[in-house]
Amino acid sequence: MSHRMLHLLLQSVLPLGKGCIFISLCSLTLIPDFFACCCLSCVFLQDVVVASGFTVGKSPTVHKDKLHTFNLLLSGDNACIYVRTFINKAPKYTYVRLGDLKAGSVVNVYGVVVFFKQPFKSRGTDFCSSLKITDQSNQKIGCTIFCEKLEDHPKIFQIGDIVRMHRVKTQFFNDSITLVNTFGFSVVTFDGVAGSAMDPRTSSRSFHLDQEDRQTVEELRSWAASQTILPPVPSSPLSAVQPKAYFDLTCQLLAKAPIDTTCTLLKVWDGTRCPHTLLKVIVEPNAIEGPTSFSTEIENLIANVLVYDNHVEFARQLKPGDFLRIYNLRAIPGSSKVPGLTSSQSEEVDHLAFHLHGGTAYGRGIRVLPENSPDVLELKRVIEALPEDGELNDSAMLEIWSTPPESLGKNGCWMERSCGHDIQSVTLSELKQCDPGRVHHVRVQLRSYEPRRLHQALKLYCSKCTSIQDVPDDELVASLFSEASKDPGPCSPPPWAFSGWVDIPGDSPGSSKRALSVHLSTQLMSEGKTKELIFLMGSTLEETCRLTSGYQNIVPVRASGGHMALLDLSAPFLFRGRKRYYGCRQCSEAAAREPCAEGVELIDEKIIAEALGVQLLQFVLLMKLELQDGTDTLEAFLWRDAESFFRVSAEDVAANQEAQNSIRQTMDSLCPAGGSTGECPWLDLCLTVYRAEDDGGQNQTCYQICHTTITKTPSTQSDPAPA
DNA sequence: GTTTAGGTTTTG
Numbered sequence: 001m002s003h004r005m006l007h008l009l010l011q012s013v014l015p016l017g018k019g020c021i022f023i024s025l026c027s028l029t030l031i032p033d034f035f036a037c038c039c040l041s042c043v044f045l046q047d048v049v050v051a052s053g054f055t056v057g058k059s060p061t062v063h064k065d066k067l068h069t070f071n072l073l074l075s076g077d078n079a080c081i082y083v084r085t086f087i088n089k090a091p092k093y094t095y096v097r098l099g100d101l102k103a104g105s106v107v108n109v110y111g112v113v114v115f116f117k118q119p120f121k122s123r124g125t126d127f128c129s130s131l132k133i134t135d136q137s138n139q140k141i142g143c144t145i146f147c148e149k150l151e152d153h154p155k156i157f158q159i160g161d162i163v164r165m166h167r168v169k170t171q172f173f174n175d176s177i178t179l180v181n182t183f184g185f186s187v188v189t190f191d192g193v194a195g196s197a198m199d200p201r202t203s204s205r206s207f208h209l210d211q212e213d214r215q216t217v218e219e220l221r222s223w224a225a226s227q228t229i230l231p232p233v234p235s236s237p238l239s240a241v242q243p244k245a246y247f248d249l250t251c252q253l254l255a256k257a258p259i260d261t262t263c264t265l266l267k268v269w270d271g272t273r274c275p276h277t278l279l280k281v282i283v284e285p286n287a288i289e290g291p292t293s294f295s296t297e298i299e300n301l302i303a304n305v306l307v308y309d310n311h312v313e314f315a316r317q318l319k320p321g322d323f324l325r326i327y328n329l330r331a332i333p334g335s336s337k338v339p340g341l342t343s344s345q346s347e348e349v350d351h352l353a354f355h356l357h358g359g360t361a362y363g364r365g366i367r368v369l370p371e372n373s374p375d376v377l378e379l380k381r382v383i384e385a386l387p388e389d390g391e392l393n394d395s396a397m398l399e400i401w402s403t404p405p406e407s408l409g410k411n412g413c414w415m416e417r418s419c420g421h422d423i424q425s426v427t428l429s430e431l432k433q434c435d436p437g438r439v440h441h442v443r444v445q446l447r448s449y450e451p452r453r454l455h456q457a458l459k460l461y462c463s464k465c466t467s468i469q470d471v472p473d474d475e476l477v478a479s480l481f482s483e484a485s486k487d488p489g490p491c492s493p494p495p496w497a498f499s500g501w502v503d504i505p506g507d508s509p510g511s512s513k514r515a516l517s518v519h520l521s522t523q524l525m526s527e528g529k530t531k532e533l534i535f536l537m538g539s540t541l542e543e544t545c546r547l548t549s550g551y552q553n554i555v556p557v558r559a560s561g562g563h564m565a566l567l568d569l570s571a572p573f574l575f576r577g578r579k580r581y582y583g584c585r586q587c588s589e590a591a592a593r594e595p596c597a598e599g600v601e602l603i604d605e606k607i608i609a610e611a612l613g614v615q616l617l618q619f620v621l622l623m624k625l626e627l628q629d630g631t632d633t634l635e636a637f638l639w640r641d642a643e644s645f646f647r648v649s650a651e652d653v654a655a656n657q658e659a660q661n662s663i664r665q666t667m668d669s670l671c672p673a674g675g676s677t678g679e680c681p682w683l684d685l686c687l688t689v690y691r692a693e694d695d696g697g698q699n700q701t702c703y704q705i706c707h708t709t710i711t712k713t714p715s716t717q718s719d720p721a722p723a
Numbered sequence: 724g725t726t727t728a729g730g731t732t733t734t735g
Contacts, residue, residue, distance in 0.1 A: 115730060115731095116730090117730070121727095122726080122727035122728070123726080123727055123728090124725090124726040124727030124728090125725095125726070125727070126726080126727060127727095128727060128728060130728070130729075130730060131730090132730075142729070142730080144727090144728055144729065146726080146727060146728085173728095173729060174729075178728095178729075180728090182724090183724065246732070262735080263735070306735075308733075308735065309733090309735095328732075330732080330733080332733095332735095355733075355735070357732065357733040357734085357735080358733070358735090359732075359733080360730080361730070361731060361732045361733095362730075362731065362732055363730075364732075
């Protein structure tokens, strides 16, 4: 009968001395000294308690105490009590239909967005959002929101989005009621697509969303779907753009460059091909933020967007890699005068330029879309499905090198090309004369490589901003954990969490136990998945690692401003067994949120990262190899194809010694320590040649090993040197 | 418990 889970509604709570509480509804007695470490005063009436890992047994004292005939007994180390508290019970809000608004009151409303402007700078102290909403009463109500902080504004992405606003005042303007935010204003926005995820967009620290709210949103969604009076969504991919049209473009920013004080160039793509020739804008390479050159294939997919006047300042804050929606973008056909330099192509007639004119009319503006929004996920799918391109623009790769010398051991092995290119090998001196953008075969020896400390070859890579960083060492991570657990102060758990305590097993038998605060997703709890994901507070790095044997996913959290927050992203945001996962500090909007695990078979790092707003960093291997043949030497990167080169995954290298050893053995074989180059095996490699920017913003030619795999065969024959 | 804006297309 162990590991039963009981959901008990506490009608009354009577502490019965140390380690024991009495629950009157079910009259079950909890006996263990487990409670010695739990603070019973934090359990209140109406709280829901979940006990797991207890044994239900006949109460031996039933005749004496007249209590329930059964009691719960702690069994084993895995017992947990989770308490769902309602201490900070949200007040009940009432919402006024838009047809029932009266001037001169403060109300809460729901509405479907039929028009909106992104926040713009007002002449006063605030940003101003302008929107118009409607509901089943068919009234269209204008709303004006003034907030100093951008994040407090409604996060509206599209016509049809649904907003819930608290504390807006009604007032007359031009004979109709309008809504303006007032003290205590807050807003939550939802996607308007019927049946889509109920993913609330808000900066409100604590907002309440119950079943009634979900129902209201779903009702508005299906009502809106049945309405024909709602304006159409003016979105279009590049492949469907009509000349002269105004449209909304969902895209990724690849690079940007200031043109003059009133105009900035944004180079964007959405993975689709525009049937019209796109305007090429030529700017000084050192004025460009992001890659300065692209392959012809990619170049043909890039739309050059010129943004003017008030949008220039907003564009300044954008980063290459950002996913954007540009509202009311205009496709301008024919030649047009562009400030700065344009190629001769701008004189031709059949091409499209894209202008985001000044002003905010028609909602003109730019918005950064979050990584996990459905439109961005779709955009990523389209972009990832594009045929892979040979040319790379990894300027970050050139900057990351560290060079500590160290020496290593022996043995032989061969390489095998898997590229399928049917081309003759060239010598290194010939290769250096070749133009970028092609692949070549070479027959070379490995003269040296960096880093000699192989663990430094392991890096963390952000696919969004393309930055590469070192994996933080344990000392740094441990210090972040101890910093985070210092004096946490009071912390109210998020509304979706069950809270409880978990015993940390002592590191040796008999050593004292420590109980730490944990939070679990209500939804996972209800599915009985108590071991799949915990949010763990106040643990040391070492304790966190020890708990990974009992829980599949551990997200370390801390108390911040009375709320649960993630640790600094320099620390892993997730522990899965021996694997640790990191997030990009630049690209994440991290917060402790409940993952949507409905119907999810396996809760993995991707699902958790997405829920937490973390841009997951990928483990990669990065090395620089000095190659030689009889004619020259050449430095080549081993990066994109490093995993297949070594036949290991970088993630495994991060987590296990075996994978690390196999890389060491390979490198020892290819480049025996202390040996003369005569002992180095000859390697058949496939190399790609490409241009990338160095730290000085200068283009330089780079070489990278691709499509080449180690074959674990000890070398017994000596290969002849190439001619 | 003050102000801002109050949709409606640049003129590149």
